[in-house]
Every structure is written in structure tokens, then in C-alpha cells.
Amino acid sequence: MAQNTRTVPAGTPTNVTQKHNKGGIGESTLRPDGTLKVTGEFAYSSDMWHEDMLWGQTLRSTVAHAEIASIDISEALAMPGVYSVLTYDDLPAEMKNYGLEIQDTPVLANGRVRHHGEPVALVAADHPETARRAAAKIKIDYRELPLVTDEASALAADAPLIHPGRDDHHSGHVPHPNIVHRQPIIRGNVEEARKRADVIVEGEYVFGMQDQAFLGPESGLAVPSEDGGVDLYVATQWLHSDLKQIAPVLGLPEEKVRMTLSGVGGAFGGREDISMQIHACLLALATNKPVKIVYNRFESFFGHVHRHPAKLYYEHGATKDGKLTHMKCKIVLDGGAYASASPAVVGNASSLSVGPYVLEDVDIEAIALYTNNPPCGAMRGFGAVQACFAYEAQMDKLAAKLGMDPVEFRQLNAMEMGTIMPTGQVVDSPAPVAELLRRVKSRPLPPERQWESAGEGADVRALPGGLSNTTHGEGVVRGVGYAVGIKNVGFSEGFDDYSTARVRLEVINGEPVAMVHTAMAEVGQGGVTVHAQIARTELGVTQVTIHPADTQVGSAGSTSASRQTYMTGGAVKNTCEAVREALLEIGRRKNGSYHPAWATAELLLEGGKVVTDGGEVLADIADILEGEDAIDLELEFRHRPTVAFDLKTGQGDGHVQYTFAAHRAVVEVDTELGLVKVVELATAQDVGKALNMLSVVGQIQGGTTQGLGVAIMEEIIVDPKTAKVRNPSFTDYLIPTILDTPTIPVDVLELADPNAPYGLRGMGEAPTLSSTPAVLAAIRAATGLELNKTPIRPEALTGTL
Amino acid sequence: MRVNFTVNGRQQEADDVWEGESLLYVLRERLGLPGSKNACEQGECGSCTVRLDGVPVCSCLVAAGQVEGRDVVTVEGLADFAKQREEHGHGGACGTGGCGSKGGVSLDAAKQWQAHGPNSELRSRAADSQTGEGAPLSNIQQAFIDAGAVQCGFCTPGLLVQADALLEQNSSPSDQDIREALSGNLCRCTGYEKILDAVRLAAARQGEAV
Numbered sequence A: 001m002a003q004n005t006r007t008v009p010a011g012t013p014t015n016v017t018q019k020h021n022k023g024g025i026g027e028s029t030l031r032p033d034g035t036l037k038v039t040g041e042f043a044y045s046s047d048m049w050h051e052d053m054l055w056g057q058t059l060r061s062t063v064a065h066a067e068i069a070s071i072d073i074s075e076a077l078a079m080p081g082v083y084s085v086l087t088y089d090d091l092p093a094e095m096k097n098y099g100l101e102i103q104d105t106p107v108l109a110n111g112r113v114r115h116h117g118e119p120v121a122l123v124a125a126d127h128p129e130t131a132r133r134a135a136a137k138i139k140i141d142y143r144e145l146p147l148v149t150d151e152a153s154a155l156a157a158d159a160p161l162i163h164p165g166r167d168d169h170h171s172g173h174v175p176h177p178n179i180v181h182r183q184p185i186i187r188g189n190v191e192e193a194r195k196r197a198d199v200i201v202e203g204e205y206v207f208g209m210q211d212q213a214f215l216g217p218e219s220g221l222a223v224p225s226e227d228g229g230v231d232l233y234v235a236t237q238w239l240h241s242d243l244k245q246i247a248p249v250l251g252l253p254e255e256k257v258r259m260t261l262s263g264v265g266g267a268f269g270g271r272e273d274i275s276m277q278i279h280a281c282l283l284a285l286a287t288n289k290p291v292k293i294v295y296n297r298f299e300s301f302f303g304h305v306h307r308h309p310a311k312l313y314y315e316h317g318a319t320k321d322g323k324l325t326h327m328k329c330k331i332v333l334d335g336g337a338y339a340s341a342s343p344a345v346v347g348n349a350s351s352l353s354v355g356p357y358v359l360e361d362v363d364i365e366a367i368a369l370y371t372n373n374p375p376c377g378a379m380r381g382f383g384a385v386q387a388c389f390a391y392e393a394q395m396d397k398l399a400a401k402l403g404m405d406p407v408e409f410r411q412l413n414a415m416e417m418g419t420i421m422p423t424g425q426v427v428d429s430p431a432p433v434a435e436l437l438r439r440v441k442s443r444p445l446p447p448e449r450q451w452e453s454a455g456e457g458a459d460v461r462a463l464p465g466g467l468s469n470t471t472h473g474e475g476v477v478r479g480v481g482y483a484v485g486i487k488n489v490g491f492s493e494g495f496d497d498y499s500t501a502r503v504r505l506e507v508i509n510g511e512p513v514a515m516v517h518t519a520m521a522e523v524g525q526g527g528v529t530v531h532a533q534i535a536r537t538e539l540g541v542t543q544v545t546i547h548p549a550d551t552q553v554g555s556a557g558s559t560s561a562s563r564q565t566y567m568t569g570g571a572v573k574n575t576c577e578a579v580r581e582a583l584l585e586i587g588r589r590k591n592g593s594y595h596p597a598w599a600t601a602e603l604l605l606e607g608g609k610v611v612t613d614g615g616e617v618l619a620d621i622a623d624i625l626e627g628e629d630a631i632d633l634e635l636e637f638r639h640r641p642t643v644a645f646d647l648k649t650g651q652g653d654g655h656v657q658y659t660f661a662a663h664r665a666v667v668e669v670d671t672e673l674g675l676v677k678v679v680e681l682a683t684a685q686d687v688g689k690a691l692n693m694l695s696v697v698g699q700i701q702g703g704t705t706q707g708l709g710v711a712i713m714e715e716i717i718v719d720p721k722t723a724k725v726r727n728p729s730f731t732d733y734l735i736p737t738i739l740d741t742p743t744i745p746v747d748v749l750e751l752a753d754p755n756a757p758y759g760l761r762g763m764g765e766a767p768t769l770s771s772t773p774a775v776l777a778a779i780r781a782a783t784g785l786e787l788n789k790t791p792i793r794p795e796a797l798t799g800t801l
Numbered sequence B: 001m002r003v004n005f006t007v008n009g010r011q012q013e014a015d016d017v018w019e020g021e022s023l024l025y026v027l028r029e030r031l032g033l034p035g036s037k038n039a040c041e042q043g044e045c046g047s048c049t050v051r052l053d054g055v056p057v058c059s060c061l062v063a064a065g066q067v068e069g070r071d072v073v074t075v076e077g078l079a080d081f082a083k084q085r086e087e088h089g090h091g092g093a094c095g096t097g098g099c100g101s102k103g104g105v106s107l108d109a110a111k112q113w114q115a116h117g118p119n120s121e122l123r124s125r126a127a128d129s130q131t132g133e134g135a136p137l138s139n140i141q142q143a144f145i146d147a148g149a150v151q152c153g154f155c156t157p158g159l160l161v162q163a164d165a166l167l168e169q170n171s172s173p174s175d176q177d178i179r180e181a182l183s184g185n186l187c188r189c190t191g192y193e194k195i196l197d198a199v200r201l202a203a204a205r206q207g208e209a210v
């Protein structure tokens, strides 16, 4: 296979010392905000401060499903230091709900709460502790209602309806009002294909509820303005989507709600939905004072939607020479009390449920339920993660039943360019699935019993259980497992996905300077670095200023779905090209008569100069702009159109681009105590073109770690009897520490996608997919157990459930 | 109550402090030093790590009243702290409060932490800032930038304070030593590999410098 690849070994001091140089695309340019972030000067949303500001606090429901018989705020309001207490009755506009796609989420509970932690009332006070104590003084009389907590209770004939009388664009086609959305995909003839199968495997898989657990808490500052509007400084993934939801419930035109992105401490999908934005604005408008809201970690677990927990039922068949014959699956996602992104998650889960394999005969159904569990929505991997967990377990089962090597079995069925997806869409750019698997497999394995290598007995820090000294190596067994996954890039199913960039080129102190202004949310992914690299490459300048993201420029769409470098990067590229054309036009007008190359040659901008493709310098950019206004353009960028999936057959070119990653996990398991240590998690991924390899590798390692987390430790535990969250803290919701995370060697392929800017492939989510099933496969290999549920808990390994 | 203590070598006084307010709150909201981060306020993530009389602690778990008369170093003072340490030789020179540093972040500068409009000084400075050249950074701060260990950066201040304390004690830590020392600091973005790289890099550069 002809390919341009670069291999990045696990980090050593020698390969990270590269200083930033010219800073164009393809270089590992360092972050422009790095200095501020290491000195503590970078202003995150929770750092905002204003003279005379108040603190806002949310009062949240203590029960999962109830009617609110009464709310008494009098004691809270009487407390010294309290400025305002708001409930549903105080909402200023006719519109009282919001939502990404379906406006079913109340700003404050309207007579009924549908999940534990739902916002019921708001307080503004002069000290956060005063606000907290006042909120605790609000008396609410709850009349509890029967709970809907799973598929059976949601779809029972007499099930309580979570949203009775719902009237959204999915309500007409769902078989039960407690189903948010349903997407079947039917292709080929499963019953016929089934007859060709020599082996058939079935499996039932359970994926737990994962939390994004970004470190920067939901927070922001709302400042009332003189025109009756409000300025909001907030951490979010999509300013314009927030704005669309905020303005109507405030009863303000969009121009009067001005939003500026403040520093974002991670997102991972958890900031796609509104959290404190509207609440802070309401309090600011009610008190006519600046109001800051900062969730603590406890509240953060209630303040954003989580990853959908899922049950997945799969059946696969294969011939004895190892070819897949058919697949049937049903995926049941628990969307919780409100829709959030559930419809789109359903679309992804169904359309990617086959995985990166060639399979013509399928019968697929995915649904998302309304329940009284915590609302679920976007999280890195978005529906594809749950499916990958299940289909990869199935691949291992099939290989085992056929007596084949699990990697070879996958390679035999791997899709490639030209493969037809179950939706009928043809994969029209490189899909190096077999090659990614080959790469992780051919990497040398880490040495056995590494904990002994020091020669002085066991270094228990490297063993399962670590310094708890639960084992010194006895009873520790090793296992190796593989997985590969497929994720779509960008918003699918006919969504009008676009991004806007404004680029200004001017001369400052004799030097050409480009200013890039977009509304892109920098959430840590490195978009700001890449935008500067693109502008340098396209405009041949060194100095680039990134304007703060705000709503004074057109929408950039969401920082999610692995789309932002593709989309806003694409917008910056296109706008820079237009600016370049405008500059060359001025150059031709001014200098064209001096040199024939102005009219005849292909002209480039490099090092502050206009040069011919032969390398001849025609003029300085600064001289061309001399005496001219700055060139200042704003353009939108769109990817090629997609279409909605047919509601009965699931057919349609629904996705823009696909992205792939493979993992090999090496684990050691203390089989007596059921403790797992992941020793290494090697990965290979195709990124089309790495605009910044340092950032790419960082994203792959970070995504891989989140997949590891859900494999062995991460889960929001909802009590099935009460639908209450039992572990809303970092004490009880465990995310991987540096001790839980192994070395993550990364192998990056760059097979250009001819349809994408620079040939790049959105890459932020793919590593989260296959990491989880690879770890599971390795634990199964070590223990011989079936293990069909994430996360793996010790009792699952010791048979003490 | 009133609390008097030293922060980054400067005498500070916080008035009207409620009992129950944490050192983290006083630093962030009363003294205008928001560098120490509030990710969990439960002592679980390490984002709020500062040095209290030289010892790394979670400032969210320290009651403000406990710091009366004591000495605190935050990420804002880390570069200066490291410089003092170099000049005075032995580690922890500032930890006793006796170094009399005039650097650090001035209260006036730090107090400017309010919402700034799109074109204000502070925010465009954020966007313009070049990647570290010229800025007086400590070894560990520069290493975090160079190794790509900063993504969203929310965990970074706590990690820097903790890693700097590790390197002060152990100038050539093994990977296991680094993992052990940083095990109280959560990072959700990086997967930790680049954080390890950064600490290795800082240790290597420190070694070269000696």
C-alpha cells in the first residue's frame, strides 16, 4: 500500500524538544496559549470576576420523578445577603424550555421533576456560601411518581409517559412515546445470508454510563448591560447554539445576548448542552448585577448530560473460511429524562453498528429511551463507542469459534476504500483497517514480568493494586487483546453543518499580520494552534493573532464530532485563500506591469513575499498593502451535503467522512483480587494529514485513556430502585490517574482524504472507540471469562458478584 | 476573621474571611490569584495544589484560618520560586517565607481578573502571546509547553507545583517515581504520556544545567 506515514515512538526527552519554528501546517507548533496556561494567568470561566458581582446557586431536585405540589421561597428570600430567588413562575418569556434538537428541557422545573438533580430554583447572593444556605432553605413539597428506569418499565403498556403529548419531529414515527427516536437499517437479506453461516455467535452487552469529567467546572459570568441585554462569558462547545437556546427563554433578541468564550477546562461533549448559562443570565437580569455561577464537582455531575448507557444484542454469522455472513443487532440507549443529542446518537449507533467490516446483509435497530435516569447526550465517540464495544467482542467470539487468530479474522473482513456501508454509502476515501491492525500487532510486546526487571524483587508500583501491596506477582496473569473501530466525522444526516471564519490581513509596524476571528470553542484540542498554522501557510506571514471567540462573527459550529479542524480549519483556509486572491489582485493592479509573471505564473505567498511557483520574488506583501485598507473577509465553509437516513430502511449517504483507529492492549490481572493493571495500550490511527503531530498524538493518547477508563473504572451508578445518582464525586466516580494509565505508543498514518481540507481526517474521537474493547479483550484473554459489561469490576473477575 | 500570610513572597491580608472558607477560595476570590484551580474542591484532583511552608497541599482542603502567619507558593509564583531556589542553592528556599521575593504576581495585576471585552488588553494578550520565548518561566513550566503536556490546561497549575516539588527532592526520578508523585493529580485530556515526557524533559534539562 502506498502511503505516507510517520511513526512516533513513545515519548522520550529527545523527541519532544522541538522548538516551534516557522509554524506552518505539518509542524508541531506549540500552543499560543501555553505560557498563560503554565503561569496561571489563563482566564478560565470559573476565574471570571467582576466588581460588585453576586454568586448564583441552583437548587436541584432530590428525587427522580415527582410532582411539585408547592415551593416556598420566603425563608430563603429573607436571608441577609440574598438578592433574588427565582422559580418557574419568574421566567420572563413565553418560551420556557430549551434543547439541542427538541426543546423539551425546562429552564426550571414546571410542576414536575423528571430526574434526580433537575434544576428547580435559583438564588443570587453576595457570597457563595450564603447562596448555598439560602437554596437549602427553599421548601419543596414533592409528590413522588412511579419511575421509568429501563426498557421494560419505559415500554410497558401502562408506563408513565415522560413527555405526555410530545409533539416533535420524531414523535410521529416512534412506536412508543417513551422512545425518543428509532432508526432501523435493513440491507440485503439476513435470513438468506444466515443459511450460509457455518458458525453463529450471539451476545448481550451492557455499557455503563460514563461521565465526561472535564476538570474545569461548569461556570461563567453574566453581566447585565445598559441596553437591557446581557453579556455572557462562558465555557461552552458552541457559542451560537447556546445563543439560539438562551435568547428565546430570556425574551431577548439574539443581538442583546452577547457571548464570549472564556477559558474552557475540557469538554468531551459535556458542554454541548446548556448548563448554567441561562440561570446566570436570569439572575443577572433579575438583580441588575453581574452574577457568577461555578458548579462544584458534586453539582457538575448533575449539570451536564452523560454518555448513554446501553444494552446491545448482537448476532453474527461467518463461514468456516472466516467470512462474515450477516449481522443482526438491537441497540437500546438510555437517553434519560430529556432528549439532548439522543436522536443523533441513535443515528450514529445504528449506522456504525457493523463496525469497519464488509457486511452486506444486516438487520439493525437502534432506539433511545426516555426514562427518569440522568439525561444523556454527547460524549466523545457519540454512539459509535457503545457499538464498537459490542461488535469487537463479537469478532473475538467468532474468531475463537472458528479457531482463527482474532486479528487475521478481522483483517479478512476489514473494509477498505470502496466498501459499501450498511446505509448504502460507499466509502470513497482510504480506509486502512487491516493496516492499522497490522501495525499494532507487529509492535514488539512489552517484556513479561516488568515489575521484576529492577532485580530487587517486585516493584509493586507496577503491579495490579500498586502500593496497596495486594500482590507481589503471584497469581498475576497477562493477556493481550485487539480492537478496531470506525467513527464518522462531522454532523450527519442532512444537517446543514457549516463554519465561518473572518480573516484580516494588514501591515503593522512594517510587517504583514493576519488576524483570524472565528467562534470556534477552544476546549483544549488545539484549534487555536492549528488556525495560526493554516494562516501562516496560506498567507506566508509569521505573525498571526487569534481573535477571542465570540458571537460577533458567524457560527463555527460545535467543537465536537471530530469536526472542528475539518470545518473551521477549512473555513480559515478558504478565507485565507480569498484574502490571498484579493491581495494578488491589488498586486497585479499596482505592480503587474513591472513583471510578466504577475499575469502568467502561479503565485504563492511565502516569507512575507509574493513569489512565483518557480521561486522568483515579485514583491513584499507589506509593500502591496501600503496605502491600502486592510483586507478583511468573512466566509462560510460547508462540507459536501449529506442526507437523512430513510426512516424504514436506514439507507442514505448520511456521513461526511469516516475515521479509523486500532488498539492493542496488554493487561496484567491479579486473578485472586480481580484487580487489573493495563501495561500498555498501543494504538494506530489514520489522520489523513497531521496538521500538528504533537497535538494529534496528544489527542490520541487522551482519547485512548478515556476508553481505558470506561473499561475498568468509570461509571455513574444510578440506583435502579430510586433512579438517584450514587457517586457524584471524584472520590466515587473514578477516572484514570497517571498510575492507572500505561504507556501509549502511537503510530500515525497519513492517507489523505481527497475531499477534505489538506486531506485531513477528523481524529479526536476515534481513539476512544477501540480502546475499551481492546482492554476487555485482553482481560478476557488473561482470565478466560466472558465479561460482557463495562466497566469491569473486581467481582466480575473473581466470580463474587 | 482576618488572615495574614505570605503568598509568593508577598505579605497578604484577607479581611472578612468566613470560617469554612478554604485557602483556595481566599487565593482565588479574595486575593485575585486564580491560578490554583477549583476542579473538585474535594481533595481528589490536585488541581489546587500549592506549597504551604514548602509542602505541596491541596489548598481546597486547607481552612483559610490555618495559614495564618504561614507561607504559600502558588503557580503564579512558581517561576520566581524556582529562580530563588537556584540562586540560594538548596531547595525550598522560599518555603520558609524568608526569601523576601519581590516578584510573583502583584495584587493589583492579579485583581484585574474580571470579564474583559473582546478587544481588551488582557484577552488579546492571551491570544497574541508567543509560545514562551522571553517569558520568565521555570524549567518545569517550559518543559510542559515544549512536551505538549498542556491541552485544556486546567490540571496544569497543580501538576506544575507538584512536579516542581518532585524534582526538588529527586533530580532524576524514574518513571515509577514520577507516576507515584503525580498520582494525586488528575488530568482528563492528555493520557499522561506527555506529562511524563515533560517531567523527564525538565529533569534532563536540570541535569544539563548542573
Ligand code: FES
Residues within 6 Å of the ligand: B037, B038, B039, B040, B041, B042, B043, B044, B045, B046, B047, B048, B049, B058, B059, B060, B061
Ligand atoms: S480542587 Fe483541590 S483537590 Fe481538586
Ligand code: FES
Residues within 6 Å of the ligand: A215, A265, A266, A524, B149, B150, B151, B152, B153, B154, B155, B156, B186, B187, B188, B189, B190
Ligand atoms: S485536564 Fe485538560 S490538560 Fe489536563
